[in-house]
Amino acid sequence: MKALHTNIFGWLLAITLSGSSMLACAQATTGTTAATKDTIDPAKTKLLQPMQQMMQTLKKLQPTGDPDFDYSFQAKAHLQGEQELLKQEIANGKDSTLKKMAQTMLTGTQTDLSLVDATMRQLKPTRPNQAFVQQQSKNVQAMALKLQQGGTADKLTSDFDKNFVTILLDHRQNAIDMATTYLQYGKNDTLRNYAQKLVTQAKTEMTNAKAALPKQN
Numbered sequence: 001m002k003a004l005h006t007n008i009f010g011w012l013l014a015i016t017l018s019g020s021s022m023l024a025c026a027q028a029t030t031g032t033t034a035a036t037k038d039t040i041d042p043a044k045t046k047l048l049q050p051m052q053q054m055m056q057t058l059k060k061l062q063p064t065g066d067p068d069f070d071y072s073f074q075a076k077a078h079l080q081g082e083q084e085l086l087k088q089e090i091a092n093g094k095d096s097t098l099k100k101m102a103q104t105m106l107t108g109t110q111t112d113l114s115l116v117d118a119t120m121r122q123l124k125p126t127r128p129n130q131a132f133v134q135q136q137s138k139n140v141q142a143m144a145l146k147l148q149q150g151g152t153a154d155k156l157t158s159d160f161d162k163n164f165v166t167i168l169l170d171h172r173q174n175a176i177d178m179a180t181t182y183l184q185y186g187k188n189d190t191l192r193n194y195a196q197k198l199v200t201q202a203k204t205e206m207t208n209a210k211a212a213l214p215k216q217n
Contacts, residue, residue, distance in 0.1 A: 046092060058077050066126060094160065165212065172206050
């Protein structure tokens with residue numbers, strides 16, 4: 001029981017630390033990606049930083065093994081990262097279509113975050129599932145690899161809007177992967193409905209984002 005309380009405290013602490021104060025740690029961990037000249041460009045760093053911070057939060061989460069409990073924390077961290085990414089596009093983007101899309105998505109994430117957070121606070125880890133832990137860990141590792149040298153950062157240009165779409169596509173695919181894994185093992189009705197809706201919605205958002213790309217310079 002003491003170990004369980006320690007794990008839960010660790011999850012809560014990690015979520016609390018997901019704000020801007022984690023930037024230095026995120027940059028240190030991503031090392032070559034954040035330190036290279038290629039990522040000094042604000043058109044890249046302003047969008048990469050929210051993703052780096054999100055990854056630090058996800059890495060700090062100590063899985064209990066319970067799919068419902070663990071996914072609720074993972075989904076919350078992922079939503080928070082998405083919010084910060086969308087805010088950057090709204091504040092710094094040039095394309096009106098993408099900025100409008102980002103604003104619409106941001107409104108949706110606020111509703112989703114409230115739902116996930118309320119559900120998370122009602123859950124207690126009760127049924128560890130190692131298969132879920134292994135698959136979800138692979139998803140998180142894949143997300144981290146995309147932010148390392150040779151991944152997403154190397155695809156970015158000096159065009160802020162194009163960079164936003166590039167990172168958003170990865171982020172939405174990551175959300176689909178985590179939700180799909182959860183749906184294989186999760187039992188909570190609220191979270192399952194959320195995950196199913198997320199998969200459908202994320203695919204639509206990816207299509208819309210790709211459609212906006214030809215409008216960029």
